[in-house]
Every structure is written in structure tokens, then in C-alpha cells.
Amino acid sequence: MTQYLSFDIGGTNLKYALIDQEGHILEKDRVKTNTENLDAFMQTMYEVADKYQGKFAGIAVCAPGKIDTKNKIIYFGGALPFLDGLNLEETLGKKYNVPVGVENDGKAAALSEQWLGELHDVNTGIAITLGTGVGGGVIVDNRILHGWTFQAGELSWMITNSSIGTRNIAAYAGFSCSAVNMIKKVNLALGNIDLDNGLTAFEAINNGDLRALAVFKRYCRNVAIMILNIQTVINGSKVIIGGGISAQPILIEEINNQFDKILQNNPMLNNQVIKPVIVAAKHGNDSNLYGALYALLLELNDEEVR
Numbered sequence: 411m412t413q414y415l416s417f418d419i420g421g422t423n424l425k426y427a428l429i430d431q432e433g434h435i436l437e438k439d440r441v442k443t444n445t446e447n448l449d450a451f452m453q454t455m456y457e458v459a460d461k462y463q464g465k466f467a468g469i470a471v472c473a474p475g476k477i478d479t480k481n482k483i484i485y486f487g488g489a490l491p492f493l494d495g496l497n498l499e500e501t502l503g504k505k506y507n508v509p510v511g512v513e514n515d516g517k518a519a520a521l522s523e524q525w526l527g528e529l530h531d532v533n534t535g536i537a538i539t540l541g542t543g544v545g546g547g548v549i550v551d552n553r554i555l556h557g558w559t560f561q562a563g564e565l566s567w568m569i570t571n572s573s574i575g576t577r578n579i580a581a582y583a584g585f586s587c588s589a590v591n592m593i594k595k596v597n598l599a600l601g602n603i604d605l606d607n608g609l610t611a612f613e614a615i616n617n618g619d620l621r622a623l624a625v626f627k628r629y630c631r632n633v634a635i636m637i638l639n640i641q642t643v644i645n646g647s648k649v650i651i652g653g654g655i656s657a658q659p660i661l662i663e664e665i666n667n668q669f670d671k672i673l674q675n676n677p678m679l680n681n682q683v684i685k686p687v688i689v690a691a692k693h694g695n696d697s698n699l700y701g702a703l704y705a706l707l708l709e710l711n712d713e714e715v716r
Contacts, residue, residue, distance in 0.1 A: 414706065415459060415466040418515070418698040419443070419473040421489035421542075426458050427699045428465060431707060433526050435696065448492045452501060459506060468509040468710065469502050472518035472702035476560040479705065482512050485560070489542075511706030515539070516563050517554050518701030519652050519691065520547020524554075525704040527692035528650050535646040537691065538565065540633070540653035543584035547701075550644055570635060583636050589655045592629040596622045612658050627664060634668035641683060652691035662690050 411430050418425040420443060427438035441458070444450045459469065474488025482503070487493030503510040513521065520537035523529035529537065533552055539545035546563035548555045555562040566584025569576060579585050596611040597604065599621040604610065614622035637649055655661050666688050673680040693700055 412467050413465055414468045414470055414703050415462055416470040416699040416703045417455065417458075417472070418518075418702065419471065419490065419493075420515075421445075421474070424454060424458070425695075425699060427696070428462055429699065429703050433700060433703075435699070438696070438699070443490070445490065445492075448496065451490070451492065455502065456505065459502065463506065466506075466508065468511070468706055469498075469506065470699075470702035470706040471498055471502070471510070471512040472515045472698045473512060474515055477512055477514045477517075478560060479511070479513060479556065482510055484512065509706065509710060511702065511709055513702050513705040514545075514547075514560070514563070515698050516545030516565075517547040517556070518698045518705065519545065520549055520554055520563070520650070520701065521704045522693050522697040522699075522701035523650050523691060524549060524552075526700060527697075528689055529648060532646075532648045534644055535648040535650065535686070536563075536640055536644065537650040537652055537697075538633075538637070540587060540589040540651065540655055542588060542590045544568075544587045544636070546640075548640075548644060549646075565636065565640075568636060568639060570632065570639070583632075586632040587629070587636055589653055592625065593655075595625045595629075599625055608655065612655075612660075616658075616660055626660075627668070630661070630664040631668040631672075633665050634672060637665070637669060637686070637688065638672060638683065641686060645684075646686050648687045648689070650689060650691045652694075652697055654695070656690040657694065659690075662688060 413430050416427050416429050423440045424443045425440045428436045444454045473484050475484050475486040482499040484493045484496045498510050498512050519539050523537050529535050534550050537547045543566040546565040548563050568583040570583050570586050571581045574581050593608050593611045594605040615626045
């Protein structure tokens with residue numbers, strides 16, 4: 411049984427798992443991401459890999475930022491700017507003498523669903539990750555889109571409210587569709603001290619608190635508008651919603667409801683746009699670990715990442 415070591419680099423945690431080529435997670439854990447500097451960060455990765463040395467035939471990584479998947483280089487690094495320019499072939503690859511793959515976290519989420527989840531056998535669709543910002547992975551003709559400068563699917567920079575001025579961060583989907591911002595606004599409306607408490611926010615939403623519902627429904631409408639904008643370009647048959655809040659059934663229900671309302675309010679639009687299936691992601695917090703490995707497996711099989 412061939413096994414691989416998969417990493418999911420996040421701003422808070424570094425997740426890792428030993429996964430076989432069939433997609434079975436054999437072991438998994440996480441450690442706090444060392445944000446001191448690049449050397450300290452890499453030392454943490456080496457410590458994890460050393461623990462499994464001899465057990466893996468390759469290393470798969472997903473990370474924030476623009477990812478040069480061919481040359482294995484991370485650019486910008488999102489919340490971890492010290493990752494900018496990191497070449498994983500020259501570091502992990504040379505140290506452990508195994509093939510290395512690296513993919514953007516949003517695209518990894520889409521690849522995860524394409525391999526073993528809701529996008530399996532879907533020709534055209536998208537996975538959207540709702541978190542601090544908005545990540546995405548677009549699949550067209552069974553292939554993930556990377557784009558000219560590897561930026562395809564970076565949905566946070568989609569302008570959804572230009573009337574307030576494009577210098578205002580609130581004009582962008584990364585703000586209006588941020589799950590973190592929505593949670594804060596709900597707790598603020600409720601008068602809660604802990605603005606980041608998602609459990610408290612969704613307890614009020616699920617209980618029908620009118621203050622919480624007003625914020626939540628406006629948020630779901632923003633997400634529905636973003637999906638509609640994407641649909642005008644790719645005409646996908648399925649949209650997958652990921653991120654921690656996707657575990658809340660009311661989120662998927664209300665996004666669908668808001669999408670239906672937009673179509674019903676405009677007969678011409680309703681005649682032109684076919685609503686995609688909108689569902690929650692299958693793999694939850696493990697999606698990036700699966701997706702990173704799938705990208706590597708495709709490469710090892712001499713297939714285009716798709």
C-alpha cells in the first residue's frame with residue numbers, strides 16, 4: 411500500500427496526514443503554525459516529516475497564495491508572507507528525496523471534491539470556501555483552472571459593490587462574503603462580548619432570532635450574488651460550499667433560497683440562468699489534505715491536473 415504525507419498550511423494550524431493512494435487517511439494531526447520566520451516554519455514541517463520518514467512515497471502540500479504548481483514555488487503566501495518564493499522541490503523534495511506536489515488551498519478544496527466528493531464526474535463546477543475571505547477552485551471541462559498567473563479562483567477580489575468605491579475593501583467579495591465578518595456582525599447585533607463565537611451566532615440564527623437572521627440573510631444574499639456572477643462565466647452544474655460554516659445546514663438552505671429569490675425577481679434572468687445545484691462540501695476540514703494529494707497523484711500519473 412503506497413502512502414503519502416499531505417500538508418495543509420494554514421495561518422493558525424499546520425495540518426498533516428498520512429494518506430494512501432485510495433484516499434484513506436491512516437493518521438492525521440495538527441500543530442500550531444510557526445509564524446516566527448521561514449526557517450522556524452520549515453523546521454516544524456521537517457519535524458513532522460521526520461516522524462514519518464520511510465513511510466511515504468511523496469509529499470503533497472497545499473498553501474495560501476499563488477502557487478506555481480510546475481516549479482513547486484509559493485508566491486505571496488496569503489496570511490504567511492514569509493512563504494513568498496519558497497521552493498518546496500528544493501526544500502522538502504531534496505531533503506527527503508521524494509516527489510513533491512503543491513497546490514493553492516482553494517484549488518485543493520475543489521480537487522478534493524473532484525476526486526472523492528461532490529464534484530466527482532461533474533464537468534463544470536466550482537468549490538467555494540467561506541472563511542476569513544473567499545477561496546475558490548473552478549473546474550471547467552474536468553480540469554482545474556490555474557490561470558496565466560495562477561490566480562484563477564481567487565474570489566475575494568471579485569467586486570460586488572462598486573458603488574462605495576473600489577478603494578473600500580467592503581466593495582469586494584472577500585469582505586461581503588467573509589464568514590468571519592458575518593459571525594462578528596451577528597454577535598455585535600446580539601450584544602455579545604465574544605464577537606468571534608460562531609456557535610453562539612448560529613445558535614441565535616437557528617433559533618430564529620430576528621437580529622441574527624437579518625445579518626445572516628443579507629450575508630447569504632451576498633454569497634448568492636457571487637455565485638450568480640460566477641455562473642454567468644462558467645455555467646457550472648454544481649457549486650460546493652466549504653469552510654467551517656458549511657457544516658450548518660441552514661447556510662446551504664438560505665443560500666439556495668436567496669439564489670431563487672434573485673431569479674424570481676427578474677423574469678428575464680430567470681429565463682436565461684439555470685440554477686446550479688448548491689451543496690455543502692463532503693470532506694470538511696480534511697478537504698485540503700485530500701486535494702493536495704490528488705494533485706500530486708495526477709502529476710505522478712502523467713496526467714494534467716484536472
